[in-house]
Structure formats: structure tokens, C-alpha cells
Amino acid sequence: MRYHRRMEHRCPICRTAVANASAGRRPYPFCSSRCRDVDLGRWLDGAYRVPVTDEAPTEEEIALAVAVERTGFRGDA
Numbered sequence: 001m002r003y004h005r006r007m008e009h010r011c012p013i014c015r016t017a018v019a020n021a022s023a024g025r026r027p028y029p030f031c032s033s034r035c036r037d038v039d040l041g042r043w044l045d046g047a048y049r050v051p052v053t054d055e056a057p058t059e060e061e062i063a064l065a066v067a068v069e070r071t072g073f074r075g076d077a
């Protein structure tokens with residue numbers, strides 16, 4: 001899909017219309033430094049969390065492991 005340059009651009013965080021004329025002054029493409037920080041925070045959050053795979057297991061994983069363990073022991077014994 002081709003990107004068309006228009007007079008209006010929307011902030012990727014809050015979808016507020018950002019005028020191109022303000023691109024030089026504002027933290028473009030965000031409408032404000034607050035939204036820029038939100039985006040940066042999301043990016044850092046993902047960057048720090050994704051590589052961590054051997055963190056504590058989730059409740060779902062524990063429940064599954066316990067269920068497998070129980071059926072395995074009782075099935076063979």
C-alpha cells in the first residue's frame with residue numbers, strides 16, 4: 001500500500017491528528033513527547049521481555065505440568 005503524503009498525520013499512539021507543519025517542533029511522528037515516551041516504553045518493554053524465555057513459568061504452564069505429572073504417576077502405578 002503506497003503512502004500518500006497528506007496534510008494530516010496521525011499519532012501512532014493516541015491517533016490524534018498531527019499537522020505536518022508542526023513536524024519540526026513536535027516529536028514527530030508523535031503528537032507529544034508523552035506519546036513518544038509511551039512508544040519508547042513499549043519498545044523497551046518488548047526488547048527486555050522477549051529474550052527472557054526461562055523466567056518463572058505461568059500459572060497455565062504449572063497447571064499443565066502438574067496435570068501431566070499426576071496422570072503419569074497414577075497411570076503407571
Ligand SMILES: [Zn+2]
Binds near residue numbers: 011013014016032035
Ligand atoms: Zn499522541
